[in-house]
Amino acid sequence: MSSPVSENKIILIKRKTRLEELVVRYNTIQQAQFYIERLGADFSDYLSEDFTYRKAVEAAVTELSAAGRLQLLDRQHVPNFIFGERDTVVVLGQDGLVANTLKYLREQPLIGVNPDPQRWDGVLLPFTVKDLRQLVPEVLRSQRQVREVTLARAELNDGQSLYGVNDLFIGRRTHVSARYQLELNGTLEQQSSSGIIVSTGMGSTGWLKSVLAGAAGIVSQAAQWQAANLVTASAGPEAHASANVGRQHESGAALKLAWDHPDLYFTVREPFPSRTTSADLVFGRISSSMPLRITSQMPEDGVIFSDGVESDYLEFNSGVEATIGLAEKRGRLVI
Incomplete structure (x- = not known):
């Protein structure tokens, strides 16, 4: 009979380095080097980053393969990947990769690993590759603490939904003026702005x-x-x-909310008051009992995206209604 540890699957999420992205664009390393150096930048930094990251991936694969069944997954496949209920997810950072993976999980534990501590601070990357040998077996046996993270959720009236770990953006694709109706706690307002930002405690x-x-x-x-x-x-x-x-300092200090804070906060960017639009409902709290409802009045290019990833979005054009509220699930970061 196999042990409980071996029955768990480990998913290692990795990303392309800047060098790999340049090679995709310019076909060869030599052409990428010519482009970078022509702009006066240091190409050796790209090489160094790529080398360090590749070594980190190799070392992580070795450590994780010894702990259980391992699957390697590139960042671009995360949105369409079906994670198993008992999977353990390891993300080889930066912070943005952690956030953009967490929103696709259904409370599976996530381990954030810093591949290059000399380069990245890594607020969401408390571990290094060397920690994995001892850390992962403990996680698989549920012997490690996890820190819960409140997520935001945008649900459209056609059934589509999108989660956000740090924030949601609602507006026009090009960030030009967006038209919509805003409703919060029975108050309705017609607005024109450069978009709405909804933030979680982590995104505060x-x-x-x-x-x-x-x-x-x-x-x-x-x-x-x-x-x-x-x-x-x-x-x-x-x-x-x-x-x-002084008041500015006090308000700034109050922004640092806990990652599991039970509310969301929205801000309207650059609201424009006119004969047909107002700018009174521009900041507020969203709770489990008080969602924010937004009805699009944009004939085209209306979008909702999360955590800065504009390529993964919901279309939000005229007549579509979005309900913004707390997600029914929470993220779980291993600490």
Whole structure:
């Protein structure tokens, strides 16, 4: 009888290096080198990255093959791959590959491995290839802790759905003006903007933070200019500025949410108020009992994509309604 460990399948997710992508585009390494060096870049860095990553893949295959049945999977095949219920997934980073794999799993444990710690910081990559020998058998025996991650989900009224680990983007493919109706907790609003971003707790320090930091900076500067024009010199416009900066700092600190935070947050990018559109419902919380509903008014190029992967999207054109809420599943990262 086979042991419980041997009954588990291990899926190793790998990606193309920058060098491999260049070779796909320019056919040969020599032509890729000519292109890079003509632009004044250091081609040896591409070679070094490729060599280190290939060695990491080889070492990972050796370690994982000793732990159980192994299947190697390229990044581009992840969206269409059917993961088994008892599979253990190992991702050979960077962070983006972890996020873009996690959303296709159904709570299988994911191990993030940093292939080159000298090059990548790896917030989601706590392990190295050398850790796999001891780590994977422990994961297969359910002896390692996992950290749960809240996911976002966009569901269309035609039944299609898409998950997001960090965020969802709803708007036009080219990021130009998008038209839609927004509904939250009974409040409806017609809007025109450059898109909506919905962020999870994990994504709160990413796209969401940058959008809110930009908005806070604009408000702070506008307040300073207004103070300079409306307040006398003795009143000290610096006082107004420092107060705004303080509020900006406090709001920025509050953005760092737990990865399993029970709510999502949405922001509307560059909302444009007009005779037919408003800009009041531009930031808010989405909970399990209060989803965000968006009805597209875009005749073409309307899309919903997640985690920055524009090639994997849902079409979101006129008449289609999307319900944005918490996913029924959670990601599980091994720690």
